[in-house]
Amino acid sequence: MSTTTGACAHAESRMQAYLDKLLSDSDALIVEQHLAVCSDCACAYRFEVKLRQHVKACCGGAADQDHCRDELLAKLKSCCGGAQDERTA
Amino acid sequence: MTASSEARDLAVRARDRVRFEEDALTYADDAYRVARRLTGSTEAAEELVQDAYVRAFRSWEQYTPGTNLRAWLLRIVHNLAVDAGRKRQRTPQMEPVEESDYYLYQRMGGTSTPEEADNVVERLSQGGVVSALAALPQPYRDAVVLVDLADFSYQDAADILDVPIGTIMSRLHRGRRMLKTELAQTIEDTAEAAAS
Numbered sequence: 438m439s440t441t442t443g444a445c446a447h448a449e450s451r452m453q454a455y456l457d458k459l460l461s462d463s464d465a466l467i468v469e470q471h472l473a474v475c476s477d478c479a480c481a482y483r484f485e486v487k488l489r490q491h492v493k494a495c496c497g498g499a500a501d502q503d504h505c506r507d508e509l510l511a512k513l514k515s516c517c518g519g520a521q522d523e524r525t526a
Numbered sequence: 527m528t529a530s531s532e533a534r535d536l537a538v539r540a541r542d543r544v545r546f547e548e549d550a551l552t553y554a555d556d557a558y559r560v561a562r563r564l565t566g567s568t569e570a571a572e573e574l575v576q577d578a579y580v581r582a583f584r585s586w587e588q589y590t591p592g593t594n595l596r597a598w599l600l601r602i603v604h605n606l607a608v609d610a611g612r613k614r615q616r617t618p619q620m621e622p623v624e625e626s627d628y629y630l631y632q633r634m635g636g637t638s639t640p641e642e643a644d645n646v647v648e649r650l651s652q653g654g655v656v657s658a659l660a661a662l663p664q665p666y667r668d669a670v671v672l673v674d675l676a677d678f679s680y681q682d683a684a685d686i687l688d689v690p691i692g693t694i695m696s697r698l699h700r701g702r703r704m705l706k707t708e709l710a711q712t713i714e715d716t717a718e719a720a721a722s
Contacts, residue, residue: 449627453702476639483640484631487647492705493675495655496563509554510547512576513583 444471448478452485546586550579553596557603560678560686563671564607574610578603597685604686608664630706634713650709654716658708666701669694674702 448471454460455468472479557578561571582589582602589598626632637643659667672683673694680698684691 452627453699477636480637480640480643481628481631484634484637484643484647485627487644488630488650489674491647491650492655492659495650495652496659496671496675508572509551509576509579513547513579516580516583 442475445475445478448472448475449481452482456485456489542586543583546583549595550582550586550599553599554579556596557599559676560600560603560672561607563675564604564668565610574603574607578606581606594685597682600686601688604668611664627703629703630710633710650713651716654709654712658705658712661708662701662704666697666704669697670701670705673698 448468451460451464451468455465458465460468472482554575557575558571561574561578562568565571565574578599582599585602589595631643631646634646634649637646659670662670668687669683672678672686673680678686680691680694684694687694
């Protein structure tokens with residue numbers, strides 16, 4: 438690995454905000470310009486991106502919204518009496 | 527109460543219930559998304575969402591129309607999950623660490639090309655990642671779960687947890703670092719187990 442520079446430390450300190458897309462355009466550009474010329478920080482950046490994706494995939498994945506709305510309505514109806522009851526009463 | 531006022535009261539309640547189903551159920555997917563990440567299993571998430579909606583239904587009069595209904599509902603989901611968690615186990619007490627943002631990357635040996643970073647990350651097992659997340663103290667875990675896993679904005683997470691947005695940012699920052707520390711520990715534990 439090459440010697441860490443002030444630019445590397447600056448990029449590291451901004452990395453999470455950069456990944457969160459919270460940096461101003463000018464600050465983001467500084468990070469991007471550094472990543473383009475520093476292989477060490479480019480590797481670390483790639484690691485951080487992949488790590489976020491990996492953690493997300495391990496802890497639930499994306500396709501999880503197939504819960505049953507009908508079951509929810511049935512639960513509400515059995516516990517509280519649903520709106521359907523009120524409407525037909 | 528007269529017959530007419532009783533009838534009016536019934537009509538108001540009926541209208542409220544219809545409005546609950548029409549409005550609150552719009553956010554069932556969001557509720558499930560949060561519950562899934564807070565509980566760690568499909569079955570527990572479905573149960574949590576159902577319980578939360580029952581509680582919300584019974585507390586519907588406390589909701590102020592025009593305010594953030596999504597945040598109100600998800601706060602109920604979160605509070606029920608926290609209550610259930612307290613019953614199951616004590617929240618681990620972990621002091622936030624002040625490590626470098628690249629701590630885990632460095633502990634895993636770094637890489638010489640960006641493509642290698644993919645392989646390094648894949649060395650983290652699913653069980654290790656799930657355990658590491660579960661080991662975080664509740665406030666930090668909640669911030670990581672809502673923002674990094676469930677894709678809520680900082681503001682949404684702040685509304686759901688009923689804390690200032692600055693608190694979310696601080697907890698997220700520390701939570702991510704604690705997660706990396708935990709992940710590094712799981713790697714060491716795995717290596718030790720393999721060596722013995």
